[in-house]
Amino acid sequence: MSNLELPVLGQDEAAACCSPMVREPLGEEAAVDLAKMFKALSDPVRLRLLSLIASHDGGEACVCDLTGPFDVSQPTISHHLKVLREAGLVGSERRGTWVYYWVLPAALARLSSLLEAPAGGSR
Amino acid sequence: MSNLELPVLGQDEAAACCSPMVREPLGEEAAVDLAKMFKALSDPVRLRLLSLIASHDGGEACVCDLTGPFDVSQPTISHHLKVLREAGLVGSERRGTWVYYWVLPAALARLSSLLEAPAGGSR
DNA sequence: CGGCTGTATCGACAGCCGTCGATGCAAGAG
DNA sequence: CTCTTGCATCGACGGCTGTCGATACAGCCG
Numbered sequence: 168m169s170n171l172e173l174p175v176l177g178q179d180e181a182a183a184c185c186s187p188m189v190r191e192p193l194g195e196e197a198a199v200d201l202a203k204m205f206k207a208l209s210d211p212v213r214l215r216l217l218s219l220i221a222s223h224d225g226g227e228a229c230v231c232d233l234t235g236p237f238d239v240s241q242p243t244i245s246h247h248l249k250v251l252r253e254a255g256l257v258g259s260e261r262r263g264t265w266v267y268y269w270v271l272p273a274a275l276a277r278l279s280s281l282l283e284a285p286a287g288g289s290r
Numbered sequence: 291m292s293n294l295e296l297p298v299l300g301q302d303e304a305a306a307c308c309s310p311m312v313r314e315p316l317g318e319e320a321a322v323d324l325a326k327m328f329k330a331l332s333d334p335v336r337l338r339l340l341s342l343i344a345s346h347d348g349g350e351a352c353v354c355d356l357t358g359p360f361d362v363s364q365p366t367i368s369h370h371l372k373v374l375r376e377a378g379l380v381g382s383e384r385r386g387t388w389v390y391y392w393v394l395p396a397a398l399a400r401l402s403s404l405l406e407a408p409a410g411g412s413r
Numbered sequence: 414c415g416g417c418t419g420t421a422t423c424g425a426c427a428g429c430c431g432t433c434g435a436t437g438c439a440a441g442a443g
Numbered sequence: 444c445t446c447t448t449g450c451a452t453c454g455a456c457g458g459c460t461g462t463c464g465a466t467a468c469a470g471c472c473g
Contacts, residue, residue: 189341189344192345193341193342198337198338201334205329206332214316214321214324218315221312231448231450234449239433242434242452243433245452247431261439261440263441264440265449272312273407280402281402282401333460333461335461352419365420365423368420386470389420389421419470421468424465427461429459429460435453435454436452436453437452437453438449439448
């Protein structure tokens with residue numbers, strides 16, 4: 168393990184957080200930072216986990232709600248949740264017996280605005 | 291090598307293309323399809339290539355404009371461009387001696403809208 | 414034609430990633 | 444305390460991915 172979770176990070180330095188990448192070339196550091204988040208989204212299981220958590224009642228779900236819908240083992244689900252957490256896309260908290268996960272909307276919003284296309288998409 | 295480029299695909303079936311994933315759970319097929327695009331974005335070099343192409347004059351760039359800013363070799367750039375093309379994120383065309391690449395705005399828009407957070411970001 | 418320049422493909426190789434079963438740890442129940 | 448349940452970590456393994464140098468292909472120039 169050895170590596171802690173990046174808080175929400177980058178928000179300031181590696182950021183260039185909001186303007187669409189189609190307007191100006193991405194800096195090298197910002198690209199490295201953003202690539203980590205996109206990598207967290209680059210697996211079908213993690214994408215479904217994220218949407219399952221986000222669309223769950225109350226905006227959060229416990230792991231026990233998440234292992235059912237998948238064909239993979241519980242340790243694998245746990246691994247994917249860890250990846251999402253370390254990428255700063257979800258938060259988690261133990262509450263008694265269960266551990267709950269929720270989406271961090273700011274992170275998704277950052278990626279979303281980055282991908283926004285210019286209105287007049289030329290060709 | 292053996293696998294052709296997915297045209298733009300999914301636009302119809304695997305799609306569920308537009309509504310944010312935070313509203314309803316992503317289908318398994320849609321997740322697989324979307325994961326391919328996010329995987330194409332999960333490398334810093336490819337992210338910078340994409341923004342470099344998009345922000346280039348006229349909305350397109352020839353490969354000769356793209357090899358300069360990077361530390362990696364020309365075959366590697368070519369490889370990354372191929373990945374972006376097969377993911378349906380960019381288009382390309384040979385024009386005389388040079389090959390030009392441009393961004394496909396619809397693909398970026400699809401991903402962007404998928405990541406849109408619900409306005410009232412709860413916690 | 415022959416040579417030169419721009420781009421793609423090939424083959425190889427090291428490192429990363431998704432998955433598993435086994436196991437460990439936390440917390441409530443009896 | 445002991446048993447059970449929920450979740451995380453560990454170690455292993457096969458497959459994928461990013462990178463390179465070498466090479467092939469395409470089109471212009473002379």
